[in-house]
Amino acid sequence: MNITNEKVTDYIVSFYQPWNDTMGKLREQSEADQIPLILKETEMLFRTLLPLRPAHRVLEIGTAYGYSSIFFAHLLPESHITTVELSDTNYQVAVDNIWEQGLTDRIQVIHGDGSVVLDELIQNAEAGNTEPFDLIFIDAAKSHYMEFFKKAEKLCSKNALIVCDNILMKAFLVDLSLDRKRRHRTSVKRMNEFLEYVHSRNDLEVSLLSCGDGLLLIKENKK
Secondary structure, X not given: OXXXXXXXXXXXXXXXXXXXXXXXXXXXXXXXXXXXXXXXXXXXXXXXXXXXXXXXXXXXXXXXXXXXXXXXXXXXXXOEEEEEEOOHHHHHHHHHHHHHOOOOOOEEEEEOOHHHHHHHHHHHHHOOOXXXXXEEEEOOOHHHHHHHHHHHHHHEEEEEXXXXXXXXXXXXXXXXXXXXXXXXXXXXXXXXXXHHHHHHOOOEXXXXXXXXXXXXXXXXXXX
């Protein structure tokens, strides 16, 4: 769901063009199956923003059908992407899609819980077996963003960028009355706590954007 005026959003995305025909079909498949993926206006922003400082190592929490991983691989041709997916079905579909794009040598799909995999990556990093990541994209269970972030920042290279998608949660974050079935109260509370936490950190540069369903950019300042 878009949180900005629908007419404004429709106008913006009227300029959208898929990266290629295959990516266009994958977007259509994901939308038809109601599988989450980055919204068109978010993809348009990434096309301009991310190449300004190309990431060589990318970590993604929440693969879904593999759309964003494949997009990152095309957008950042020198990058290697590690992506994590919990769902058995989504994992297999993502593996197939990545194979069809000829990107199996650049995209590693890990089947597992994001928090558990992050712990394993941290252990590998501490043992010197894993290099840090330049870009970390979090697009998974919203109630766990704080947990994901605190673990992810241990895997960051100097001045890495952490991007969290769907931060505003269909505007529930600013107006709980929109959550008519009261299903998201806990997630909203935890997301608010996460936003307050990152904004309280003086060692972080944080930008909260109303792009798509809300986008949070966090820049690590490691000395």
